[in-house]
Amino acid sequence: MAINEETVKQVAKLAKxxxxxxxxxxxxxxxxxxxxxxxxxxxxxxxxxxxxxHGISHHNVWREDKAEKGTDKEALFKNVKTRKNGYIxxxxxxxxxxxxx
Amino acid sequence: MNFLDYTLEELxxxxxxxxxxxxxxxxxxxxxxxxxxxxxxxxLGLNKEEALKTARETDERGIDPSNILSGLPIGIKDNIMTKxxxxxxASKMLEDFVPVYDxxxxxxxxxxxxxxxxxxxxDEFAMGGSTENSAFKLTRNPWDLNKVxxxxxxxxAAAVAAGQVPVSLGSDTGGSxxxxxxxxxxxxxxxxxxRVSRYGLIAFGSSLDQIGPFTRTVKDNALVLNAxxxxxxxxxxxxxxxxxDFTEGIDNGVKGLRIGVPKxxxxxxxxxxxxxxxxxxxxxxxxxxxAEIVEVSLPHSKYGIPAYYIIASSEASSNLQxxxxxxxxxxxxxxxxxxxxxxxxxxxxxxxxxxxRIMLGTFSLSSGFYDAHFKKAAQARTLIRNDFDKVFKEVDxxxxxxxxxxxxxxxxxxxxxxxxxxxxxxxxxxxLAGVPSLSVPCGFSNDMPVGMQIIxxxxxxxxxxxxxxxxxxxxxxxxxxxxxxxxx
Numbered sequence: 001m002a003i004n005e006e007t008v009k010q011v012a013k014l015a016k017x018x019x020x021x022x023x024x025x026x027x028x029x030x031x032x033x034x035x036x037x038x039x040x041x042x043x044x045x046x047x048x049x050x051x052x053x054h055g056i057s058h059h060n061v062w063r064e065d066k067a068e069k070g071t072d073k074e075a076l077f078k079n080v081k082t083r084k085n086g087y088i089x090x091x092x093x094x095x096x097x098x099x100x101x
Numbered sequence: 102m103n104f105l106d107y108t109l110e111e112l113x114x115x116x117x118x119x120x121x122x123x124x125x126x127x128x129x130x131x132x133x134x135x136x137x138x139x140x141x142x143x144x145l146g147l148n149k150e151e152a153l154k155t156a157r158e159t160d161e162r163g164i165d166p167s168n169i170l171s172g173l174p175i176g177i178k179d180n181i182m183t184k185x186x187x188x189x190x191a192s193k194m195l196e197d198f199v200p201v202y203d204x205x206x207x208x209x210x211x212x213x214x215x216x217x218x219x220x221x222x223x224d225e226f227a228m229g230g231s232t233e234n235s236a237f238k239l240t241r242n243p244w245d246l247n248k249v250x251x252x253x254x255x256x257x258a259a260a261v262a263a264g265q266v267p268v269s270l271g272s273d274t275g276g277s278x279x280x281x282x283x284x285x286x287x288x289x290x291x292x293x294x295x296r297v298s299r300y301g302l303i304a305f306g307s308s309l310d311q312i313g314p315f316t317r318t319v320k321d322n323a324l325v326l327n328a329x330x331x332x333x334x335x336x337x338x339x340x341x342x343x344x345x346d347f348t349e350g351i352d353n354g355v356k357g358l359r360i361g362v363p364k365x366x367x368x369x370x371x372x373x374x375x376x377x378x379x380x381x382x383x384x385x386x387x388x389x390x391x392a393e394i395v396e397v398s399l400p401h402s403k404y405g406i407p408a409y410y411i412i413a414s415s416e417a418s419s420n421l422q423x424x425x426x427x428x429x430x431x432x433x434x435x436x437x438x439x440x441x442x443x444x445x446x447x448x449x450x451x452x453x454x455x456x457x458r459i460m461l462g463t464f465s466l467s468s469g470f471y472d473a474h475f476k477k478a479a480q481a482r483t484l485i486r487n488d489f490d491k492v493f494k495e496v497d498x499x500x501x502x503x504x505x506x507x508x509x510x511x512x513x514x515x516x517x518x519x520x521x522x523x524x525x526x527x528x529x530x531x532x533l534a535g536v537p538s539l540s541v542p543c544g545f546s547n548d549m550p551v552g553m554q555i556i557x558x559x560x561x562x563x564x565x566x567x568x569x570x571x572x573x574x575x576x577x578x579x580x581x582x583x584x585x586x587x588x589x
Contacts, residue, residue, distance in 0.1 A: 008460070015418060015463040016425075017456055018448040031460055033519055038407040038465075041477045044484070051479030052486060054338070055294030055308045055535050056559065061337040075201040079429035088427055093439045 002035040004028065102129035105264040105582055109173060109321040112267060116164040116172050123156040123164070123172035123216065130174045130218050133265045137585060142240045143250075143260035145179050147219040148186050155216050170328055171214030176260045176269035179220040180227055181312065182301035183207055186217070190303045191235040192225045194424050194431045194450035204301020205336065206270060206312050206329045213328045218266050222256030225452045226421065227277055227305045229253050230524045233515045234454045241511070242285060243583035244549055248508040251281030254315070258285040261315045262583055268325055269315045274306045275409050276503075276528025278313045279540040283552020284508035286542045286583065288322045288569070289315050291528075293560045294535035295340035297326075298333035304420040306413035307338075309532040317579060319541060319569045323347035326562065340560065347562050355571045356391030360384070361496030365402040366527055373506040375546025380502045380553050383543045383572060387500070390571060395496055399488040402530055404481045409529035410522060411465045411478035417455075418462025424450065457518060486534040489556075498568050499556040502527060503540040507549035527554070537562045541569045542578045550578075 008028045012019050019027050082089040102125060107115075115121045131149060138144055152174070159172045177183060180190040182200040184207075189195045207217070224234035232240045232255025240255045242248040243263040250259040254271025258281035261269050271278040273291035282289025290313040297312045304310065314325035330344040362384065367377055388394050426432040426446030433445035451459070465474035492499065504527060514521045531538040536559055543553035553572075557565040573579075 003464070007464075011460050011464045011467065014467065015459050016422075016443045016447050017451070017459065018444050019456075027457075027460075030457065030518055031464070034410065034457070034461055034522070035464070037519055037522070038411050038461075038474065038478075040407045041404060041411075041481055042473070044401075044404055044477070044481055046477060046480035046484070049480040049483050051476055052482040052533075053308065053479055056338070056340070061341075063334060071201055076428075078201055079198055081426075081432045090427060090439055090442060091436055 002039065003032050102126065103264055104129070104133070104267040105317070107267070108318050109267060109316070109324055110169060112173055113169045117166045123159040124153065126172065126174055127152050127156040127216055127218065130266055133263070134219075137263050137265060140241060140246055140585065141243060141259050141263050141265070142238045143221055143256040143263065143265060144176070144219045145189060145191065145222050145237055145256065146187050148183070148217050152216050152218055159214055159216070168213060169324055173215055173268070174218045174266050175210060175215045176218050176221050176257060176266040177207070178223055178254050178257045178269070178271045180223060180272060180303040181206060181270060182303070183217060183220065186220065188220065188303070189237070190226050191223045191237055192450065192452065192455070193236045196431065198429055202301065205298035205333045207301065209329050209331070215328070221254070221260055221269060224253035224255070224454070226303065226417070226455050227253040227272055227274055228417070228454050228458050230276070230280055230521050231514065232256060233511065234452060236452055239511065242508050243585050244285065244508070245584070246587040247510055248549070249284065249511050251284035251508060253277040254281050257315050258282055258287055258289070261285070261287055261317065263585060267316070268321060270312055270329070271315055272302055272310055272312050273532065274309045274413055275532050276525045278315065279503050279528050279538060279552065279554055280524065282315055282540040283503035283550065286550030286578070287315050287317060288319050288539065288541050289313065290322055290326060290539045291531060291537060292326060292330065292562060293340070293537040295338055296330050296537070296560070296562070298331070298336040298339045300333055300335040306416040307420060308416060309413055319566055319573050320348055320351060322539070323351060323566045342560065345563060347566055350563055351566050351570045353567055354390065355387055355568055358392045358498070358568065359496040360387055360392045360394050360568070361397040361492050361499045362394060363397055363399045363402070363492070363499055363501055365399055366501035368505065371505050373546055376502050376504070376506060376551050379544030379546060379551040380500070383553055384500060386572065386575060390575065397492045397496060397499070399492065399530065401481065401484045401488050405485060405530040405533060406522060406526055408478040408481035408485065409525070409533060410461065411474050412482065412533070414458040414462035415465050415475050416462070418459045418466065421455070421459055426450070454518070482533045485530050489534040489536055493558045497557070497564055500568070501554055501556070503552035503554040507546050507551060531556055535559060537565055539565045539569050541572060543572070544578065545581070
């Protein structure tokens with residue numbers, strides 16, 4: 001086993017996901033077999049090889065620094081679930097336990 | 102009016118000659134959807150009112166004889182933003198999401214006068230190879246309703262194969278246009294990374310994603326790619342060089358060309374030998390037409406799947422952080438704190454496969470595993486890319502099967518994520534290298550279509566289309582039409 005249920009719980013916490021207790025075993029087995037598969041890369045000699053992190057090699061792209069009209073504020077609020085006084089409304093952050101992050 | 106009987110150029114001719122109107126074409130599309138989509142399940146949403154309005158305006162204005170695509174209907178994968186038309190990425194997370202802008206490709210299609218018929222089903226957030234990961238519905242393969250249409254752009258493939266629309270757009274991160282094209286007997290293209298703007302495409306693996314067309318013929322495909330390509334200041338990874346006319350030189354034939362056959366892509370012990378047999382017959386034909394067939398090696402191919410799943414999942418885990426239940430998308434009802442909004446909204450809004458990928462990506466990027474996973478995969482990617490650079494010094498194109506089998510049964514792989522991942526074995530190296538690839542129908546195995554991929558150098562889509570066109574011209578696979586029936 002490359003990973004165990006504790007690791008899965010820890011990674012889920014980092015990813016802001018909750019895996020139900022009933023599913024954790026199955027999930028761990030699946031992720032473990034996927035990690036086993038990707039670890040085939042261990043057999044590859046990559047000494048001195050630069051990594052590729054982009055689709056194509058490119059240089060920085062510049063544009064004129066001029067003001068342009070952005071998207072209309074009302075349009076941006078179209079998909080917001082709850083709003084108040086021009087803001088997005090969310091539950092109180094500090095009174096109810098708050099973020100662990 | 103059956104779209105399966107006409108090319109885009111023929112439809113255009115009928116519009117110019119006033120044999121049909123744009124309204125007729127749009128109505129024919131909706132009629133066909135009404136007749137067939139209950140069994141196919143390609144569409145998630147229709148854009149009927151606006152499509153008919155646009156068609157009427159097009160007819161009033163008159164068809165421009167120099168603009169082949171004007172007035173023609175098109176279907177759009179549901180991860181491409183369409184202003185005021187619900188765009189879900191087939192996820193509960195975006196079930197009621199209505200974009201406030203058009204993706205660049207949609208703007209470009211509007212400029213040439215194409216008419217969006219509706220939004221097409223897919224694997225949730227484009228993660229999958231069968232469209233079974235859609236949160237909303239199953240899509241069936243028009244050649245055999247018991248089989249998958251492939252994925253993740255399964256709706257885009259099924260809609261064209263079933264004659265509901267003459268053309269559609271999909272997206273390809275690891276094979277999501279080419280695999281469904283192969284499974285449904287269509288031409289599907291993954292352009293060179295950077296050829297088509299990704300602005301307004303819901304991000305999955307940003308260094309891999311490209312939008313590409315599904316069509317029945319090679320030339321139709323080149324015409325649509327012409328319309329959607331080009332630099333876009335809103336996507337800084339889009340290519341700043343020229344966009345050529347992809348139909349130019351398409352009929353130059355293959356005489357004197359060198360066609361590379363990457364031996365790693367021809368597993369002769371494969372489960373379904375009909376696939377390699379069909380591709381080998383195509384190679385014989387190319388030889389007859391005057392091409393030179395050269396065996397080549399892409400020695401790092403076997404590292405494609407592990408490198409791809411690390412890179413794509415890592416990028417996805419980062420891209421999908423934006424779904425936090427605050428500004429848009431699903432928000433859990435069941436929340437007491439801010440942390441709850443994040444965790445519960447994401448846990449209830451994302452499906453199982455999306456969670457698996459986010460988990461794998463988060464793990465691969467976490468301290469302690471970054472070097473062994475993400476960095477190692479990025480290095481493997483360099484070696485895979487170098488393999489392609491090297492063989493393209495010797496050959497003009499590479500020809501290989503698109504998939505190892507034809508379309509599989511619905512339910513056949515969905516409970517085995519690894520088996521599903523392995524279906525991408527012949528398509529992911531192309532995305533890692535960034536080169537363009539086209540899948541063209543090259544025959545049948547067990548009565549299901551077989552796809553052959555033609556891979557060319559970065560930004561040499563013209564060569565890819567030319568080689569595909571030469572094959573299509575000499576063969577007759579298009580005359581066979583899907584049954585729209587279940588298996589025996």
